[in-house]
Amino acid sequence: MRFLVASATVLVSVGALGCAATTATASTASTATATATATATATATATATATASQRCATATVFVARGTYEPGLLGSVVGDRLAATLNSRRDGFAFEPVDYPASYFFASSTLIGATALVREITSALTACPHQQVVLSGYSQGAVVVDDVLGWDFTQALFGGPASSRLPAWAASHISAVVTFGNPMALFDRHIGGRYASRAKEYCASGDPICQPFGLNLAAHVSYGSDTGDAASFILARTSI
Structure with a gap:
């Protein structure tokens, strides 16, 4: 036991x-x-x-293409501007504005302006220290005008801008370039707080931006201005 x-x-x-x-x-x-x-x-x-x-890119370039313009950013201006900027400096990102760019001009630009405001504010919320560059060609230039407060329907009929960029986001804009802007026909140009940050290109004889212009070929000639536009952007963007 x-x-x-x-x-x-x-x-x-x-x-x-x-x-x-x-x-x-x-x-x-x-x-x-x-x-x-x-x-x-x-x-x-x-x-x-x-x-x-x-x-987070140092700067994002938002590009609004022209009416039915082919190409990711637009074959006439946007794609060439992106290639030029990338060849000169690193740190840029590029984003096309998601809108129809159709012949239904008023509704198309309204959709574009709303989309551009949404895209910019979303990008800045995710990356609050980046700079913003705006580029628009033809109808796309009107979209850019809209978000800065120079609205197409406002120019024709008066009233407030349809979709304006909020002040906190507007302070991030380093440069604005437009090409063949139809608003010039109404003697509307980007000014005010953006005057020193904006450059508008209107080719001689372009009937889309120059009253009594007769040279339609001039409206598709802005690829030759992308080098100068890139220099303008780089001079105003810390990158």
């Missing part, structure tokens, strides 16, 4: 040690898991932060 008791005692002792060992192992595993989780979380957070930082 003593042997059995002793054996039982030994077994109980061994069992107790086993439980203690299991508890210790579980505790160690739990600590290791917690440490690994914390490390993984910190690493993931740091990686996400770094990735988000990398996604």
Whole structure:
């Protein structure tokens, strides 16, 4: 009996040690898991932060193309302007304005202005330190005018601008370039707070921007101005 008791005692002792060992192992595993989780979380957070930082361009160029103009940013102006800027300096991102650019001018420009305001404010919310450059060709120039407060329907019929950029976002605009802007026919030009940051191109004889102009070919000639426009943008954008 003593042997059995002793054996039982030994077994109980061994069992107790086993439980203690299991508890210790579980505790160690739990600590290791917690440490690994914390490390993984910190690493993931740091990686996400770094990735988000990398996604933020120094400056984003928002480009509104002309009526039914082909190309991602527009084959006449936008694509060539982007290529020129990229060849001269790193740090630019480019975003086309999502709008119809259709012959239904008033509704198309309204959609464009609303989209441009949304795109700019969204970009600045994600990357609040970036600068903004605006470029518009033909109908796209009117979209740019709209968000800056020189509205197409306002020019024709009076009343408030349809979709104006909020003041906090407007302060991020470093440069504005427009090409063949129909608003010039109404003697409407970008001015006020944007005067020193804006440059408008109207080719001689272009009937879309010059009263009594007769040279339709002039309206598709603005690719030759993208070099000068790029210089203007770079002179006003810290990049």
